[in-house]
Amino acid sequence: MKRAFCALALPLMLLAADASAATFRCGSKLVSDGDRTSEVENKCGAPVNRSMVGYTETSNGNIGLQIEEWVYGPTNGMTYYLRFEGGRLSSVESKRQ
Numbered sequence: 001m002k003r004a005f006c007a008l009a010l011p012l013m014l015l016a017a018d019a020s021a022a023t024f025r026c027g028s029k030l031v032s033d034g035d036r037t038s039e040v041e042n043k044c045g046a047p048v049n050r051s052m053v054g055y056t057e058t059s060n061g062n063i064g065l066q067i068e069e070w071v072y073g074p075t076n077g078m079t080y081y082l083r084f085e086g087g088r089l090s091s092v093e094s095k096r097q
Contacts, residue, residue, distance in 0.1 A: 026072070040089060069082065
Protein backbone atom coordinates (compact mmCIF):
# COMPACT_ATOMS: atom_id res chain seq x y z
CA MET A 1 0.00 0.00 0.00
CA LYS A 2 2.77 2.42 0.97
CA ARG A 3 4.67 1.67 -2.23
CA ALA A 4 1.59 2.33 -4.38
CA PHE A 5 1.02 5.66 -2.63
CA CYS A 6 4.61 6.74 -3.28
CA ALA A 7 4.35 5.67 -6.91
CA LEU A 8 1.30 7.94 -7.36
CA ALA A 9 2.48 10.83 -5.21
CA LEU A 10 5.68 11.64 -7.12
CA PRO A 11 4.06 12.23 -10.55
CA LEU A 12 1.33 14.35 -8.94
CA MET A 13 3.90 16.51 -7.15
CA LEU A 14 5.80 17.01 -10.42
CA LEU A 15 2.60 18.07 -12.19
CA ALA A 16 1.74 20.52 -9.41
CA ALA A 17 5.22 22.07 -9.58
CA ASP A 18 4.93 22.49 -13.35
CA ALA A 19 1.44 24.05 -13.13
CA SER A 20 2.69 26.94 -10.98
CA ALA A 21 5.70 27.73 -13.18
CA ALA A 22 4.13 30.76 -14.89
CA THR A 23 2.49 32.52 -11.95
CA PHE A 24 3.54 35.92 -10.62
CA ARG A 25 2.19 37.84 -7.64
CA CYS A 26 2.17 41.64 -7.73
CA GLY A 27 0.90 43.01 -4.46
CA SER A 28 -2.42 41.30 -3.81
CA LYS A 29 -2.98 40.44 -7.48
CA LEU A 30 -1.93 37.32 -9.36
CA VAL A 31 -1.10 36.85 -13.04
CA SER A 32 -0.86 33.41 -14.63
CA ASP A 33 0.16 31.54 -17.73
CA GLY A 34 -1.88 32.73 -20.72
CA ASP A 35 -2.71 36.22 -19.38
CA ARG A 36 -2.47 39.04 -21.95
CA THR A 37 0.16 41.77 -21.68
CA SER A 38 -2.60 44.34 -21.03
CA GLU A 39 -3.95 42.26 -18.11
CA VAL A 40 -0.47 41.96 -16.59
CA GLU A 41 0.19 45.69 -16.94
CA ASN A 42 -3.21 46.55 -15.41
CA LYS A 43 -2.52 44.31 -12.40
CA CYS A 44 1.23 44.90 -11.93
CA GLY A 45 1.89 48.31 -13.45
CA ALA A 46 4.57 49.13 -15.99
CA PRO A 47 7.67 46.91 -15.91
CA VAL A 48 11.13 48.31 -15.12
CA ASN A 49 12.28 47.09 -18.53
CA ARG A 50 10.51 45.77 -21.62
CA SER A 51 12.53 44.05 -24.37
CA MET A 52 11.63 42.50 -27.71
CA VAL A 53 13.61 39.23 -27.69
CA GLY A 54 12.72 37.74 -31.08
CA TYR A 55 10.21 35.37 -32.64
CA THR A 56 9.26 31.73 -32.25
CA GLU A 57 9.90 29.48 -35.21
CA THR A 58 7.17 27.37 -36.79
CA SER A 59 7.70 23.73 -37.71
CA ASN A 60 8.37 24.69 -41.35
CA GLY A 61 10.98 27.31 -40.39
CA ASN A 62 8.82 30.42 -40.75
CA ILE A 63 8.62 33.23 -38.21
CA GLY A 64 5.92 32.64 -35.61
CA LEU A 65 4.92 34.58 -32.51
CA GLN A 66 6.71 37.65 -31.15
CA ILE A 67 8.66 37.02 -27.92
CA GLU A 68 8.87 39.83 -25.37
CA GLU A 69 10.50 39.92 -21.92
CA TRP A 70 9.38 42.19 -19.08
CA VAL A 71 11.41 42.78 -15.91
CA TYR A 72 9.93 43.62 -12.50
CA GLY A 73 11.89 44.38 -9.35
CA PRO A 74 14.06 44.06 -7.51
CA THR A 75 11.50 43.39 -4.80
CA ASN A 76 12.87 42.05 -1.51
CA GLY A 77 16.07 41.14 -3.37
CA MET A 78 14.32 39.29 -6.22
CA THR A 79 14.09 40.31 -9.87
CA TYR A 80 11.33 38.72 -11.96
CA TYR A 81 11.51 38.05 -15.69
CA LEU A 82 8.16 37.56 -17.44
CA ARG A 83 8.23 36.10 -20.96
CA PHE A 84 5.38 36.68 -23.39
CA GLU A 85 4.83 34.78 -26.64
CA GLY A 86 2.27 36.30 -28.98
CA GLY A 87 1.18 38.74 -26.26
CA ARG A 88 0.43 35.96 -23.73
CA LEU A 89 2.39 35.16 -20.56
CA SER A 90 4.35 31.96 -21.16
CA SER A 91 6.91 31.79 -18.33
CA VAL A 92 8.12 33.51 -15.17
CA GLU A 93 11.68 33.27 -13.87
CA SER A 94 13.15 34.86 -10.76
CA LYS A 95 16.69 35.65 -9.74
CA ARG A 96 18.02 36.77 -6.36
CA GLN A 97 20.09 39.93 -6.57
